[in-house]
Amino acid sequence: MSSETADAAVYLDRLDRVRATMEAESVDTLLISVGHDLPYLTGYTAMPLERLTMLVVPREGDATMVIPGLERARVVEQPGVFDIVPWGETDDPTAIVARLAAGSKRIAVGDQMWARFLVELLPHLRDVEYTRSVDVVGPLRMRKDRAEIDALAAAGAAVDTIAGELQRGEIPLVGRTEADVSAHIGRRIIEEGHQKVNFAIVAAGENAASPHHHAGDRVIRKNEIVLCDFGGTMNGYCSDTTRCFFTGEIASDVAEAYAVLHEAQAAAVRAATVGTPCQDVDRAARSIIAEAGFGDYFIHRTGHGIGLEEHEDPYIVEGNERPLEAGHAFSVEPGIYVPGKWGMRLEDIVVATESGPVPVNNSDHSLVAV
Ligand code: ZN
Ligand code: ZN
Ligand code: ZN
Numbered sequence: 614m615s616s617e618t619a620d621a622a623v624y625l626d627r628l629d630r631v632r633a634t635m636e637a638e639s640v641d642t643l644l645i646s647v648g649h650d651l652p653y654l655t656g657y658t659a660m661p662l663e664r665l666t667m668l669v670v671p672r673e674g675d676a677t678m679v680i681p682g683l684e685r686a687r688v689v690e691q692p693g694v695f696d697i698v699p700w701g702e703t704d705d706p707t708a709i710v711a712r713l714a715a716g717s718k719r720i721a722v723g724d725q726m727w728a729r730f731l732v733e734l735l736p737h738l739r740d741v742e743y744t745r746s747v748d749v750v751g752p753l754r755m756r757k758d759r760a761e762i763d764a765l766a767a768a769g770a771a772v773d774t775i776a777g778e779l780q781r782g783e784i785p786l787v788g789r790t791e792a793d794v795s796a797h798i799g800r801r802i803i804e805e806g807h808q809k810v811n812f813a814i815v816a817a818g819e820n821a822a823s824p825h826h827h828a829g830d831r832v833i834r835k836n837e838i839v840l841c842d843f844g845g846t847m848n849g850y851c852s853d854t855t856r857c858f859f860t861g862e863i864a865s866d867v868a869e870a871y872a873v874l875h876e877a878q879a880a881a882v883r884a885a886t887v888g889t890p891c892q893d894v895d896r897a898a899r900s901i902i903a904e905a906g907f908g909d910y911f912i913h914r915t916g917h918g919i920g921l922e923e924h925e926d927p928y929i930v931e932g933n934e935r936p937l938e939a940g941h942a943f944s945v946e947p948g949i950y951v952p953g954k955w956g957m958r959l960e961d962i963v964v965a966t967e968s969g970p971v972p973v974n975n976s977d978h979s980l981v982a983v
Pocket of ligand 1: 960
């Protein structure tokens with residue numbers, strides 16, 4: 614993971630900024646276990662074990678990583694960033710964490726910490742107010758730095774290559790099952806440099822009307838739409854793009870709807886300038902789709918933040934008044950889904966910058982006949 618290859622200065626800087634937010638939020642201790650905040654702050658990705666791993670960050674003083682002894686060898690030390698306290702199989706790791714957090718009045722807890730760790734900790738730490746770590750780490754994670762944006766762009770370029778292959782017919786569709794094409798895309802995701810495939814949705818014809826359709830044994834036929842939405846994790850950062858294809862001469866109702874979708878997606882990308890509330894980006898896409906009469910068929914938010922996780926803050930959704938900041942990275946992916954007939958979606962990852970929105974996905978946006 615690139616987060617593991619970053620040097621200690623990167624993590625020290627992130628921890629400094631976390632501590633400033635802890636100060637502002639009156640958080641005495643931050644507890645981070647499995648999940649994505651841990652690699653963000655330390656470079657270490659914990660296996661999702663029942664054995665406790667816990668980064669304990671006091672507002673003042675050194676951070677400590679409490680870790681199962683047998684995992685010790687996997688931790689890359691970051692001098693000055695955190696101390697390591699390995700625990701043995703007969704130790705009580707909860708007591709170690711409780712000791713490190715003793716005296717705290719307000720503790721922020723990672724969203725993805727196992728409930729069992731927190732439940733076991735509660736009797737040790739009484740009269741404590743608990744809050745979610747997303748209030749402390751989330752705003753920092755949303756603002757991607759240069760290295761993170763570069764990682765998102767590299768992952769985006771890799772999936773664009775695959776989109777191009779689909780558009781040129783180099784990954785054939787007709788006569789194959791959705792599952793077969795999905796497996797093919799998955800292999801290409803790895804070959805293009807990702808370590809992990811996160812998903813490869815392939816939905817043909819009426820199946821495309823279900824936004825998260827699970828690729829199955831439906832055979833792709835001639836003269837229908839095929840929606841492909843795929844992404845993986847490359848050096849710690851995620852890719853995610855959607856393109857649609859038509860296996861033959863494009864039907865006129867589909868072409869008309871796609872023109873609306875294309876216009877809506879482009880308008881939302883253009884709207885994604887620094888300072889614009891997230892909900893206004895959603896509205897930019899939604900108003901165009903609604904004006905064309907497809908409003909009832911656009912059944913999800915316009916997008917989600919992306920980074921170490923496929924879906925993270927900020928969400929591009931009505932009600933989210935958070936203004937976009939430079940470094941926010943998120944999907945812009947409106948869709949139109951007509952049940953029983955067809956569906957379509959067009960998705961790019963976009964980074965908000967001081968000089969305007971910058972898409973990291975740049976494959977052809979048209980509905981390509983293959
Ligand atoms: Zn997607
Ligand atoms: Zn997405
Ligand atoms: Zn376009």
